[in-house]
Amino acid sequence: MFAVRQASRTTAATRPSLSATARAASSIPLDLEHGTSPNVDAGSPGAFRIQTFNKISEQGLQRFPSEFYSISDSHQASHAILLRSHKLSMDEVPQSCRAVARCGAGTNNVPVVEMTKSGIPVFNTPGANANAVKELVLAGLLLSSRDIVGGMNHMKDLGAKGEQRERVEKDKALFGGREIAGKTLGVIGLGHIGSATARDAAALGMDVIGYDPGMTIESALKLPRETQILGGMKAVFAQADYISLNIPFINKTPDEGGTKGIIGEELLAEMKNDATILNFARGELVDSAALKAHFDAGHKGKYVTDFPEDLLWDHENAIVIPHLGASTEEAEDAAAAMAAETIMRFLTTGEIVNSVNFPTTLLEKHCTTTSVRIAIVNQNVAGSLAQILAIFGDKNLNILQQVNKSRGDVAYNVVDVELVDGIDWPEVQKALTTVPEVISSRFILGDTSLGGFGYAVNDPEHGYSV
């Protein structure tokens, strides 16, 4: 039996108390009476239950030490979810779930807004697939410079007629083109993938120009010194022989701060008449109708895209690849490993990195024998922090360190308190979690066999549950 976030609660199981074995295995002399909700999986008591959707790389799953983590594609009351491109619905997210990690960069298949409301951080794996995408961009550069695909198809036709040798030297002229060395590559977006692409293009003798509205110091450090940063996308489009798009897709129009159709008529008009666009970021970034009009008006360059193309899929200037950008063993391994590490870090220390909805939170280590760490997720509303901290005061709990971070509508607090005898910890947890704006609280116990314990949720409809 398990409770889900939007369905009605099923009957609560009897409250099992912490077994003597489990308590002995714990390094924390903490009396936590948990398991009041029907969230306890008798099959693997104590281990964190990781639910997988899609086939996750073995290399990644092996990162989870088997004593503390149980991985399955059919856990009912999971503590964390690991997925690739499976379209996740909230029905599949039990109330026990406290983290979701996507092996990949985009999170369009995860209902992030609802996750935030439920106090669940969603993690992704930025950079894990950078090399894979970069190599495919390179292939795109070369495939658009000589008609290699056309030539291969032609050779198949000739082969069928036994005319390969007879005709190859004459016919090859139909498929020739140009080299990339000495040409200018314009990179829009200079994050992990954009900067890796810039670096390799420079190594292959291209001149590289770029623009990134959201340039960070981190990405600036990764750029090859020779990359010339221009003032805007228009300048890049005007000078480049090839343009690589490496910006995220934000599903709003540019006027609304998004990137839908950001490559529109105005930018396309700036291009050299034989410039080629390489889109390994997201199909929706490009206004296909405007691009088609551009081709109809005589534009000679190509459009290489890694995404379905409703308008241009059979256009002779278009090369459509089936989203192979991250389709390598190495990227799948790297993404799974990164996702695993991120989840374990969150579950065992409370730290948050690589989250798309929660604030990055780095913490000092806490001593699990003399302190207990409590993480509290609440709606980012004025006054909540004071109320939360008041609880600690009321219970006479000595705060050793405390961090508060916020991002958008959600706030994340981590409080380390001195571990002393005589505290009714379940009572403390209930008091903390039933503060109106608080969504959930969690006792972070490190790597222990008490994986699932210590999580309490203050659900708006169903009330407090542990």
Added chain:
Amino acid sequence: MDEVPMSCRAVARCGAGTNNVPVTEMTKAGVPVFNTPGANANAVKELVLAGLLLASRDITGGISHMKQLGTKGEQRERVEKDKALFGGRELTGKTLGVIGLGHIGSATARDAAALGMDVIGYDPGMTIESALKLPRETQILGGMKAVFAQADYISLNIPFINKSPEEGGTRGIISAELLAEMKSDASILNFARGELVDSEALKALFDAGHKGKYVTDFPEDLLWDHDQAIVIPHLGASTEEAEDAAAAMAAETIMRFLTTGEIVNSVNFPTTLLETRDTQTSVRIGIVNQNVSGSLAQILAVFGDKDLNILQQVNKSRGDIAYNVVDVELRDDVDWPMVQKDLTTIPEVISSRFILGETPLGGYGYAVNHPEKGYSV
């Protein structure tokens, strides 16, 4: 040879291979044949790179698939599921083995290293010039077998010499024995010449379960429709830049030969570099003869008999041909046509040429001693 008039004294091919030129007959006729080594190196190298990537993920299979899905309007519906059919691996961290480390092989090694590959190589004919061009990280192995045993990708960049390996050639040099050494998923990239590979042996390897690909830039009689073969229509040098570079190099080579007598980039004549000369006070004569002992003495004797002062003289030979360039003092009282006839009618001499530099007298001064037709100017 019908297209080569007797007045023709040089042939230059814009490209590397000269299979389309009757080189042996040219040599017999005393005509140097030039090519343009290195002019297309970057073009071929970029295509080898494309080959590496096409062999690593089934990109072309994916492109075809998207076309089919497009006709059924199912691209969006099916792409996330179907893409798993076309995935593969990355180049970074893999080993590239380069056979032949001349212009193209060394350029390929350099770029592969830049992309994070480990590069090993072997070249039976390594020169200092090519060694200098290699990236320091390229590990040179002891033979082709060693390269085939360790590589994830193998690029062939050796010339095709139309004899079996036992006879000193390279036909079918990529034999069953070498192929057997390969890792089970290693790919071969052939942008050198189709005939280097024993296609039957390769097909047998595929039939036995070999998982790697064969990417070739040449017609393939046996494997053209094999699902592990990628056949490209000889596009290695098919870029504007390579065509420009080859033509420019060929032009420079011809002009150099015609105006100074120097020979570089010839496939049949010996490389000959010369000092500059004072065109006011000397005349340069280039003499082509069959490489037979005693001919040089006879040629030089003519100069002695005519009392002509030799300022400098060079003799070079290559196979059946010898090439002499003699600079003599320019004097008014010499019957130059007579000198030329005497020189050129020596039995082993094929032709002689007064090299006049850049002048409007381009075509003059060339005499041929044809075995059948005799002496003509």
